[in-house]
Amino acid sequence: MNMSPTPHHFTGSPHRAALVAAVAAACLLAAGCSAGSNDTSDTSAGRAGTGRIKIALITHGARGDAFWELVRKGAQAAATRDGIDLTYASDSEAAAQASLVRDAIRDRVDGIALTLAKPEAMQSAVSAARAAGIPVVGLNSGIDAWKSEGLLEYFGQDESVAGRAIGDKLDELKAKHALCVIHEQGNIALEARCAGVKKTFGGETDMLYVNGTDMDAVGAAVTARLRQDPSVDEVVMLGAQFALAAVKSVKTAGSKAQVATFDLNSSLVKSVQSGDVQFAVDQQPYLQGYLAVDSLWLYHSNGNFSGGGTAPVLTGPAFVTKENVSSVAKFAANGTR
Secondary structure (H helix, E strand, C coil): CCCCCCCCCCCCCHHHHHHHHHHHHHHHHHCCCCCCCCCCCECCCCECCCCCCEEEEEECCCCCCHHHHHHHHHHHHHHHHHCCEEEEEECCCHHHHHHHHHHHHHCCCCEEEECCCCHHHHHHHHHHHHHCCCCEEEECCCCCCCCCCCCCCEEEECHHHHHHHHHHHHHHCCCCEEEEEECCCCCHHHHHHHHHHHHHCCCEEEEEECCCCCHHHHHHHHHHHHHHCCCCCEEEECCHHHHHHHHHHHHHHCCCCEEEEECCCHHHHHHHHHCCCCEEEECCHHHHHHHHHHHHHHHHHHCCCHHHHCCCEEEECEEEECCCCHHHHHHHHCCCC
8 A cells, every 4th residue: 555655844953944945935936846745645625636546447347338337437537536547447257357456466556446246266366466555445246255355345236135125126016927137147246136136026036147248149038038938027137238138129029028127327217218117226336436446545545444344335226217217317318327
């Protein structure tokens, strides 16, 4: 961890003190330095300081995924505000994501924000970061693993809680047979979502595993299952773009099933407004990225860490329905929800 350097205290003869004062005055007049030239931050006024720290944001997001663009936008907003040099890298393969963490360690970054979709594969890389004295915070995935991995803080949604909330919601809507579609097998966050649905939903819950990197394959698999089993009356997708594909699958299959989803984007907002998607559970990815990066600046500049290092900072779940979607529509149009 890079700590703010201790300010120099000048001692010695009156002549030396006068010389120091004169140099300081000249600096101020020339606007070329500040009176506290060794300070890297100005926390007294709650503003980002002049010193720049290097932060790496490393996720398991697939390239071009709109969800991760929201995370990245939030992270960049925090970096701009705090005067941080931010780098973003991602890989959906856990081993490759771990390699990206090691790259950041070699680059001597001052902090790392990362996801733990597959904690066991990330354990060694996280340990290496800690051994190098680099503070690490978690976001989005790994709510059950961040403390055991030694992360400082965690920002995200408790996916099991969110899944159980959807199960209760489906009961309210009188659904009988849900199909929960997992687009990345082995991703603990996605598995927890569907497990939560199954735990509280009073009807029947089936799981369907699909290849989330091939949207045509996702749509075809959902269509085939709906044709095979007409009793399915609710399709639960685990991402906004997958929900949009499911809407097409329902129509292609001639099914009467409704579509619900986790996560949100501007296109999904329109589908909720039109009624093509019943509801979405918003975990606020922009907020996750923002808080993760900002937390590392706060840790460096003032020793702060949220939740006391023992409790996560929850960013969801929040239901977005046709009744309340207008309240988030303008933010989604701006690309921040």
